[in-house]
Amino acid sequence: MDPQQGGWPGGLRWRGPPQRVARRGAGLAAVTTKMFEADEIYMRKALALAREAGEAGDVPVGAVVTSGDRVLAGGQNRRQRDGDPTAHAEVEALRQASRIVGNWRVEGVLYVTQEPCPMCSGAIVNARVSRLVYGCPNPKAGAVDTLFSIATDPRLNHRVEIVRGVLADEAASLLRDFFAALRAGDAK
Numbered sequence: 001m002d003p004q005q006g007g008w009p010g011g012l013r014w015r016g017p018p019q020r021v022a023r024r025g026a027g028l029a030a031v032t033t034k035m036f037e038a039d040e041i042y043m044r045k046a047l048a049l050a051r052e053a054g055e056a057g058d059v060p061v062g063a064v065v066t067s068g069d070r071v072l073a074g075g076q077n078r079r080q081r082d083g084d085p086t087a088h089a090e091v092e093a094l095r096q097a098s099r100i101v102g103n104w105r106v107e108g109v110l111y112v113t114q115e116p117c118p119m120c121s122g123a124i125v126n127a128r129v130s131r132l133v134y135g136c137p138n139p140k141a142g143a144v145d146t147l148f149s150i151a152t153d154p155r156l157n158h159r160v161e162i163v164r165g166v167l168a169d170e171a172a173s174l175l176r177d178f179f180a181a182l183r184a185g186d187a188k
């Protein structure tokens with residue numbers, strides 16, 4: 001998805017800092033495009049984890065934490081399987097990443113297929129994640145843009161750079177198909 005050509009997935013508007021950089025000149029726009037390509041690569045890994053969660057009967061959401069060019073950790077929603085209300089993909093990924101880093105301060109970039117809920121947005125701030133890249137919006141619980149702005153609230157002591165709408169259509173269709181199958185199962 002090239003910001004120069006418009007057309008964000010899911011009709012989302014790009015509001016992250018890279019666009020401001022891109023406006024300044026063609027050379028920097030190329031850097032922005034490259035950054036976005038990398039975002040898609042890691043988002044595909046998060047989507048694969050989301051798919052696994054869905055196949056196991058959990059709402060399909062997946063997350064990946066990177067540091068530089070390295071994938072530190074991945075997580076998938078396990079709420080149903082673990083009977084744990086905190087077992088969201090982002091928390092799972094941050095827990096794993098902090099074990100690897102050996103520090104609660106994970107920093108790095110978190111990729112997640114759907115806009116984080118209030119709990120996960122709080123965890124992202126608490127882990128001092130520097131950049132959050134998410135796929136589709138979360139109309140019922142989104143706490144980054146939709147219902148609250150936890151990750152960018154200036155009253156908190158850490159603010160996260162946000163990139164929205166990366167492979168949003170794929171993330172949304174995974175969720176749509178999952179809930180359609182659930183409803184079809186219920187109807188039998």
Ligand SMILES: [Zn+2]
Nearest residue numbers: 088116117120
């Ligand atoms: Zn969550």
